[in-house]
Amino acid sequence: xxxxxxxxxxxxxxxxxxxxxxxxxxxxxxxxxxxxxxxxxxxxxxxxxxxxxxxxxxxxxxxxxxxxxxxxxxxxxxxxxxxxxxxxxxxxxxxxxxxxxxxxxxxxxxxxxxxxxxxxxxxxxxxxxxxxxxxxxxxxxxxxxxxxxxxxxxxxxxxxxxxxxxxxxxxxxxxxxxxxxxxxxxxxxxxxxxxxxxxxxxxxxxxxxxxxxxxxxxxxxxxxxxxxxxxxxxxxxxxxxxxxxxxxxxxxxxx
Numbered sequence: 001x002x003x004x005x006x007x008x009x010x011x012x013x014x015x016x017x018x019x020x021x022x023x024x025x026x027x028x029x030x031x032x033x034x035x036x037x038x039x040x041x042x043x044x045x046x047x048x049x050x051x052x053x054x055x056x057x058x059x060x061x062x063x064x065x066x067x068x069x070x071x072x073x074x075x076x077x078x079x080x081x082x083x084x085x086x087x088x089x090x091x092x093x094x095x096x097x098x099x100x101x102x103x104x105x106x107x108x109x110x111x112x113x114x115x116x117x118x119x120x121x122x123x124x125x126x127x128x129x130x131x132x133x134x135x136x137x138x139x140x141x142x143x144x145x146x147x148x149x150x151x152x153x154x155x156x157x158x159x160x161x162x163x164x165x166x167x168x169x170x171x172x173x174x175x176x177x178x179x180x181x182x183x184x185x186x187x188x189x190x191x192x193x194x195x196x197x198x199x200x201x202x203x204x205x206x207x208x209x210x211x212x213x214x215x216x217x218x219x220x221x222x223x224x225x226x227x228x229x230x231x232x233x234x235x236x237x238x239x240x241x242x243x244x245x246x247x248x249x250x251x252x253x254x255x
Contacts, residue, residue, distance in 0.1 A: 010034060015041035019157070020049060021085050036182025039161050040191045046157030049083055050150035057137070057146035069142035070134075076141070076149075077134050091238020092129065093122030098235070099228070106229055110170065113235050132246050136253035148252050151199050151207075155214050156244035158195035161188035163232055163240060167222055170231035180232075206255055213251050214244055 015038040016024035022045075027034075053076055060072040081089065094113045100121040102109030118126075140146055164180040165188045171177065196214075199207035221240050225232050232240075 011038040012041045012044065014038040015045050016048075019045045019087065020083055022048065022052075022083065032178040033182050035178045037184065037187075039164055039179050039183035040187040042160045043154055043158040043191050043195045046153035046155070047150070049080075049153040052083065053080055053153070054147050054149040057141050057149055061141050061144070061146060069138045072141050073134055073137035076137055077130065080133070081130075088238035088241040089126055089129070091235040092242040093118045093126050094235040095239035096125035097122040102228070104228070109228060110233070113233060129242055129246050133249055136249040139253040140249070145252070148203075149249075151203065151210060152245050152248045152252070154195055155199060155210060155248055156241045158192050159214065159218050159240050159244050160237055162192050162218065163222065163237055164188070167225065168231035170225075170229040170233050170236075174234060176232070176234035176237060206252070209255065210248055210251060213247055217244055217247055 010027050011034060013024045013027045014030055014034055016022055017027070018038070019042060056079055057072060057076045060075055061069065094115075097115070097119040098109045098113040101112045101119065137149075140148060161183060164176070164183045165185045167180075169177050169180045196211045199210055201207070203210065218240070221236075221243065222232075225236055229236070
């Protein structure tokens with residue numbers, strides 16, 4: 001289970017420094033098992049990110065800036081990218097390049113994914129995701145629904161514990177290897193259920209729709225990963241987060 005004493009908060013600091021640029025305390029030397037215990041805290045980092053985005057979006061909305069909602073949307077999107085250090089966007093770009101260039105080959109796909117350079121597919125994926133987020137942010141802020149941003153990073157990062165405990169790691173070793181191998185399944189399932197349950201409880205049918213959309217995308221992405229790679233990588237996990245965020249914010253903008 002998740003512990004809330006000072007020592008028990010080390011996994012939160014680890015998760016926070018991994019997934020965000022927020023000023024979490026430096027945990028110092030991190031053991032492999034601590035990387036695993038940090039996994040259930042990933043949705044909490046999403047919650048904090050969502051709170052920051054929602055608050056800034058509400059404060060910078062047209063009522064305060066006296067400008068079109070697009071101005072506030074651009075500033076919120078900049079904060080969104082900065083807050084994550086572009087970590088998941090990098091994973092999306094690498095995954096897109098590898099998926100197209102890999103031509104169905106597992107070995108070629110994994111090899112391209114390790115290349116730090118971004119090709120046309122990766123650049124296109126980044127541009128399209130950022131355009132979609134900007135458009136949806138403009139719609140939400142313009143409608144006075146900025147507070148709904150709270151749920152997007154939360155539910156997107158709730159995908160990660162589920163992915164790590166249900167899907168094999170595709171490489172012999174790598175950045176996501178220890179978290180996937182050592183993540184506590186019970187705590188991970190609990191935090192995923194709590195995230196979805198909170199969305200449904202607070203948002204009602206909108207929460208149900210968001211949960212179904214996230215679950216459907218998770219199923220499709222996981223099936224594709226298993227068919228092509230036999231598992232997931234850190235890059236594909238990041239891509240899942242970005243794709244989920246984009247889907248969910250578009251759903252919110254359209255309902």
